[in-house]
Amino acid sequence: MTTPDLAALVLTAWLAFATTAVLLVIGTPLAWWLARTESAGKPFIEALVALPLVLPPTVLGFYLLLLFNPGAPLGAFWLSVTGDTLTFSFAGLVVASVVYSLPFMVQPLASAFSSVARAPMEAAASLRASPLDAFFSVAVPLSARGFITAAVLTFAHTLGEFGVVLMVGGNLPDRTRVVSIAIYEHVETLAYREAHALSAILLLVSFVVLTLVYAFNRRHSVRVG
Amino acid sequence: MICVFRAFARVLPAFGLAFWLALQPTTAGAEVARVAVASNFSTAAKLLAAEFEATSIHRIRLSSGSTGKLYSQLRLQAPFDAFLAADQERPRLLEAGGFAVAGSRFTYAVGRLVLWSPTADSVGPRDLERGEFRRIAIAQPALAPYGAAAIEVIESLGLRATLEPKLVYGENIGQTFAFVASGNAELGFVAASQLGDRAGARWLPPEASHLPVRQDAVLINADSMAAREFLAFLRSDAALALLHDFGYAPP
Numbered sequence: 202m203t204t205p206d207l208a209a210l211v212l213t214a215w216l217a218f219a220t221t222a223v224l225l226v227i228g229t230p231l232a233w234w235l236a237r238t239e240s241a242g243k244p245f246i247e248a249l250v251a252l253p254l255v256l257p258p259t260v261l262g263f264y265l266l267l268l269f270n271p272g273a274p275l276g277a278f279w280l281s282v283t284g285d286t287l288t289f290s291f292a293g294l295v296v297a298s299v300v301y302s303l304p305f306m307v308q309p310l311a312s313a314f315s316s317v318a319r320a321p322m323e324a325a326a327s328l329r330a331s332p333l334d335a336f337f338s339v340a341v342p343l344s345a346r347g348f349i350t351a352a353v354l355t356f357a358h359t360l361g362e363f364g365v366v367l368m369v370g371g372n373l374p375d376r377t378r379v380v381s382i383a384i385y386e387h388v389e390t391l392a393y394r395e396a397h398a399l400s401a402i403l404l405l406v407s408f409v410v411l412t413l414v415y416a417f418n419r420r421h422s423v424r425v426g
Numbered sequence: 427m428i429c430v431f432r433a434f435a436r437v438l439p440a441f442g443l444a445f446w447l448a449l450q451p452t453t454a455g456a457e458v459a460r461v462a463v464a465s466n467f468s469t470a471a472k473l474l475a476a477e478f479e480a481t482s483i484h485r486i487r488l489s490s491g492s493t494g495k496l497y498s499q500l501r502l503q504a505p506f507d508a509f510l511a512a513d514q515e516r517p518r519l520l521e522a523g524g525f526a527v528a529g530s531r532f533t534y535a536v537g538r539l540v541l542w543s544p545t546a547d548s549v550g551p552r553d554l555e556r557g558e559f560r561r562i563a564i565a566q567p568a569l570a571p572y573g574a575a576a577i578e579v580i581e582s583l584g585l586r587a588t589l590e591p592k593l594v595y596g597e598n599i600g601q602t603f604a605f606v607a608s609g610n611a612e613l614g615f616v617a618a619s620q621l622g623d624r625a626g627a628r629w630l631p632p633e634a635s636h637l638p639v640r641q642d643a644v645l646i647n648a649d650s651m652a653a654r655e656f657l658a659f660l661r662s663d664a665a666l667a668l669l670h671d672f673g674y675a676p677p
Contacts, residue, residue, distance in 0.1 A: 266604070266608050266610060269610065270608050270610045271560075271609060286561065286610065288594075288605075289594045371561075371563070371594030371611075372566065373594060386569075389495045389498050390494060390569065
């Protein structure tokens with residue numbers, strides 16, 4: 202394994218961790234709202250969340266390219282705050298991955314939250330727990346399985362991200378050259394040995410991660426109702 | 427649900443027939459040639475194909491990508507009939523490896539590399555040296571000959587180390603152009619053929635600062651009359667005039 206390829210592996214792991222962390226923070230309240238709301242706007246929000254599942258990465262990549270450039274409001278704001286552009290940067294990849302992996306976090310969480318019964322939440326409230334307290338001491342433990350599934354799927358999905366990164370990343374070693382891009386480059390330059398090494402690692406890691414989550418789900422199946 | 431499938435199964439043969447008919451040449455002897463085109467040439471190739479089709483019974487289908495990508499696809503026997511590369515090396519290797527028709531190789535255009543900024547008042551060696559920009563886009567040198575030429579120019583100016591942290595790489599010259607045109611990179615080395623009459627500042631590096639981008643074409647499928655005739659058309663006066671308009675030098 203060459204040093205640039207090792208760097209690509211490390212960068213990919215960081216990207217997946219960062220994306221999962223950000224999505225845990227953003228996705229949890231969103232999923233809770235989706236699971237509890239009876240608002241008329243719910244189908245719109247659900248559709249928005251699911252969009253990255255059906256849109257080709259090129260659509261997302263193209264719009265991000267337009268939004269991220271320093272002439273656009275978002276790009277200009279980011280540049281003035283951080284001194285760096287969103288395109289061709291690690292931060293930009295995190296933003297892109299957060300959008301791209303959003304359904305993988307929100308959908309399992311929302312389905313876990315919707316199976317948390319009202320009764321224990323109301324019991325917590327009657328014991329004078331604040332809504333936030335009730336959420337963390339009742340809903341979160343009851344949805345542990347959903348959290349693990351959501352986090353692992355988000356992590357694994359981000360590991361395999363390709364199209365969006367290709368469009369907004371600029372293939373910079375140590376910054377935006379993730380494993381999928383490195384593999385693409387190896388295949389295109391006929392460096393099949395290097396492509397094999399990286400592909401095998403990605404295949405193995407993805408398989409192990411998914412097996413673990415399915416095994417965990419079997420052992421800790423939560424009975425509802 | 428099942429009855430939907432049944433209905434679909436009933437009309438399926440009709441669809442199949444329509445599809446098959448659509449694929450059939452309309453005139454006896456007419457063929458469709460699939461041509462792989464280096465990204466820098468894709469716009470010019472579209473016009474050339476249209477011009478060719480106006481007087482020919484054959485039809486041309488173009489697929490564009492970086493020369494490196496198309497080359498690796500052709501080695502895996504991608505179903506193309508001809509290849510318009512952005513360098514001489516890949517067509518030569520294809521011929522040597524038996525993936526292209528021996529003796530069919532020729533230079534169809536000589537490309538020019540341009541440093542372009544849509545927003546700056548001027549671009550040139552001095553602006554590169556000053557480095558008052560965040561990003562400069564070039565094509566992947568390993569995949570795209572225009573990227574390799576850009577690196578040569580940067581090295582001839584002795585600015586490789588200075589510019590390295592600011593370089594961003596397009597997968598082909600088309601993506602490189604998009605990085606600059608969308609404002610994500612302030613300037614970049616693109617192909618003269620892409621610019622047309624676009625606004626902004628441009629600089630033509632002296633020809634001595636990089637090897638001329640001699641672009642070779644090669645026939646892949648010996649049996650394709652359409653591809654043979656299209657390649658012959660590329661050497662016609664009409665084609666050469668069009669190439670000149672696109673900023674290519676004659677071979």
